[in-house]
Amino acid sequence: MSLILAADIGGTNxxxxxxxxxxxxxxxxxxxxxxxxxxxxxNDLIIQLVSFFNEIIQKNTDIEAIGIGFPGFFLGNxxxxxxxxxxxxxxxxxxxxxxxxxxxxxxxxxxxxxxAAMGEQRYGAGQGKQNLLxxxxxxxxxxxxxxxxxxxxxxxxxxxxxxxxxxxHDDDARSCGCGGFGCVESYASATAITKRYFENTQIRIDxxxxxxxxxxxxxxxxxxxxxxxxxxxxxxxxxxxxxxxHSITISGGLTGAWELLYPNLIQSxxxxxxxxxxxxxSVLKSTLNDNAGLLGAAALVS
Amino acid sequence: MSLILAADIGGTNxxxxxxxxxxxxxxxxxxxxxxxxxxxxxNDLIIQLVSFFNEIIQKNTDIEAIGIGFPGFFLGNxxxxxxxxxxxxxxxxxxxxxxxxxxxxxxxxxxxxxxAAMGEQRYGAGQGKQNLLxxxxxxxxxxxxxxxxxxxxxxxxxxxxxxxxxxxHDDDARSCGCGGFGCVESYASATAITKRYFENTQIRIDxxxxxxxxxxxxxxxxxxxxxxxxxxxxxxxxxxxxxxxHSITISGGLTGAWELLYPNLIQSxxxxxxxxxxxxxSVLKSTLNDNAGLLGAAALVS
Numbered sequence: 001m002s003l004i005l006a007a008d009i010g011g012t013n014x015x016x017x018x019x020x021x022x023x024x025x026x027x028x029x030x031x032x033x034x035x036x037x038x039x040x041x042x043n044d045l046i047i048q049l050v051s052f053f054n055e056i057i058q059k060n061t062d063i064e065a066i067g068i069g070f071p072g073f074f075l076g077n078x079x080x081x082x083x084x085x086x087x088x089x090x091x092x093x094x095x096x097x098x099x100x101x102x103x104x105x106x107x108x109x110x111x112x113x114x115x116a117a118m119g120e121q122r123y124g125a126g127q128g129k130q131n132l133l134x135x136x137x138x139x140x141x142x143x144x145x146x147x148x149x150x151x152x153x154x155x156x157x158x159x160x161x162x163x164x165x166x167x168x169h170d171d172d173a174r175s176c177g178c179g180g181f182g183c184v185e186s187y188a189s190a191t192a193i194t195k196r197y198f199e200n201t202q203i204r205i206d207x208x209x210x211x212x213x214x215x216x217x218x219x220x221x222x223x224x225x226x227x228x229x230x231x232x233x234x235x236x237x238x239x240x241x242x243x244x245x246h247s248i249t250i251s252g253g254l255t256g257a258w259e260l261l262y263p264n265l266i267q268s269x270x271x272x273x274x275x276x277x278x279x280x281x282s283v284l285k286s287t288l289n290d291n292a293g294l295l296g297a298a299a300l301v302s
Numbered sequence: 303m304s305l306i307l308a309a310d311i312g313g314t315n316x317x318x319x320x321x322x323x324x325x326x327x328x329x330x331x332x333x334x335x336x337x338x339x340x341x342x343x344x345n346d347l348i349i350q351l352v353s354f355f356n357e358i359i360q361k362n363t364d365i366e367a368i369g370i371g372f373p374g375f376f377l378g379n380x381x382x383x384x385x386x387x388x389x390x391x392x393x394x395x396x397x398x399x400x401x402x403x404x405x406x407x408x409x410x411x412x413x414x415x416x417x418a419a420m421g422e423q424r425y426g427a428g429q430g431k432q433n434l435l436x437x438x439x440x441x442x443x444x445x446x447x448x449x450x451x452x453x454x455x456x457x458x459x460x461x462x463x464x465x466x467x468x469x470x471h472d473d474d475a476r477s478c479g480c481g482g483f484g485c486v487e488s489y490a491s492a493t494a495i496t497k498r499y500f501e502n503t504q505i506r507i508d509x510x511x512x513x514x515x516x517x518x519x520x521x522x523x524x525x526x527x528x529x530x531x532x533x534x535x536x537x538x539x540x541x542x543x544x545x546x547x548h549s550i551t552i553s554g555g556l557t558g559a560w561e562l563l564y565p566n567l568i569q570s571x572x573x574x575x576x577x578x579x580x581x582x583x584s585v586l587k588s589t590l591n592d593n594a595g596l597l598g599a600a601a602l603v604s
Contacts, residue, residue, distance in 0.1 A: 154545055
């Protein structure tokens with residue numbers, strides 16, 4: 001049987017899986033990798049990835065293609081890496097074609113958040129939608145967009161920098177890691193939620209604990225999750241007024257508190273839309289969660 | 303010689319022109335029309351338009367196709383009118399095909415702001431750009447978007463509702479005709495500029511006079527135009543972070559004060575972009591102005 005090797009490459013580890021063309025994960029692999037080294041060079045990256053993939057391929061001779069989600073900006077759907085914010089030495093790398101010639105099989109590679117969008121569209125909550133906006137709520141907030149069934153990258157692979165939409169313009173707007181102010185990411189990402197909870201309680205716990213506290217009645221945690229829904233809805237309205245896309249899926253830890261998040265999100269979304277769009281937008285919780293990226297990477301080659 | 307009849311249909315009048323396939327306007331026509339009647343029915347609209355176009359066609363037997371810009375939301379590039387905010391009785395009208403069968407020649411029709419974008423891309427400041435965002439600054443603020451050389455309409459023709467992007471979220475945010483608050487249109491449209499000038503001076507003059515006063519040293523007028531540039535740049539940054547489109551053109555009365563508008567617009571645009579996009583975006587003043595919509599309508603059929 002022909003199988004796909006899919007990988008979701010993060011800063012500190014690679015998740016990989018062997019996947020059937022129907023989207024069934026038959027075997028999962030996770031490995032530490034030193035991509036958190038900001039100084040990794042192009043050649044070192046290729047060597048590490050080829051070694052990692054070769055080990056899996058040699059054990060599974062049915063693998064016929066590799067799909068990869070990677071934290072970087074790609075030129076269209078060419079597999080050409082323009083740049084990667086967290087790996088600044090990587091610029092203009094023929095990543096897909098270098099991996100393909102080293103591994104001797106087809107390799108496709110695309111932005112990780114865009115892969116998650118493709119996963120949701122092919123196998124998850126956005127199944128069958130020709131137009132889909134997907135958000136990944138993690139330490140940052142990523143976004144992926146599919147228009148007319150095609151992953152949309154923008155001119156330099158930087159489309160859907162959703163986390164940096166502004167939801168505050170006043171002098172008190174929170175500062176963001178991008179250098180700007182008022183970005184939705186600085187209010188509603190896991191990092192922001194941990195920070196906001198600490199500001200209110202002087203207790204530093206991770207976002208997952210805060211979601212759980214919120215669901216069990218902690219009023220400060222509840223308020224932070226609910227207001228995060230409000231901020232996400234406000235930013236989503238801006239995207240919908242520009243894109244007129246009617247299907248949204250959301251994955252990531254914060255969706256664990258969906259019953260607190262969703263009502264505020266949808267209220268704020270509709271309140272900020274023009275009247276003919278109000279009530280028309282469907283916002284669904286991911287059905288794939290952590291696997292959206294892996295399955296979307298597989299969709300690149302199937 | 304084969305010629306195109308192009309028309310730009312507004313609320314109170316139709317501008318039309320006979321245009322060569324090379325984009326040369328050979329003859330211009332303007333007529334009053336009673337589309338400002340909000341109760342116009344589908345049949346009355348068709349009758350009025352057919353009568354108007356027939357009169358021109360009968361005098362010019364070289365006309366082989368008609369392209370029309372219309373203030374409404376269209377389904378993709380099909381010529382099917384979904385709705386029109388100012389003409390509420392028009393819903394789900396086979397507008398292009400009804401006109402075509404009545405006039406016995408090919409008719410294409412698209413949203414007016416999107417036609418202006420196509421005009422700039424084919425013949426104006428955005429010539430040759432595969433991806434282009436165009437703004438029309440008038441009584442409202444319209445937007446048109448071209449992605450990969452194709453006019454982008456969104457799922458229900460409502461994409462690029464740029465005027466309703468929010469640039470203020472505080473309690474003092476201005477109210478907008480859409481029912482929302484903080485829309486860029488309520489700060490930087492001609493209507494808004496007249497209103498803001500009145501608030502500061504108790505003098506009610508039209509936006510054109512305000513642009514002229516601004517260019518001739520009136521400090522209040524100057525501040526309003528400069529801050530309008532700032533607000534437009536802030537809203538444009540949101541669009542660019544989502545779309546990663548690098549070429550912007552702007553038409554409309556406010557561009558008469560370009561030397562005041564542009565420096566603030568580009569400063570605010572770059573200040574609100576993520577670092578890898580800063581300095582990459584070109585913002586150009588329309589070279590077609592009033593004719594952008596007409597020429598874009600011609601581009602629909604040439």
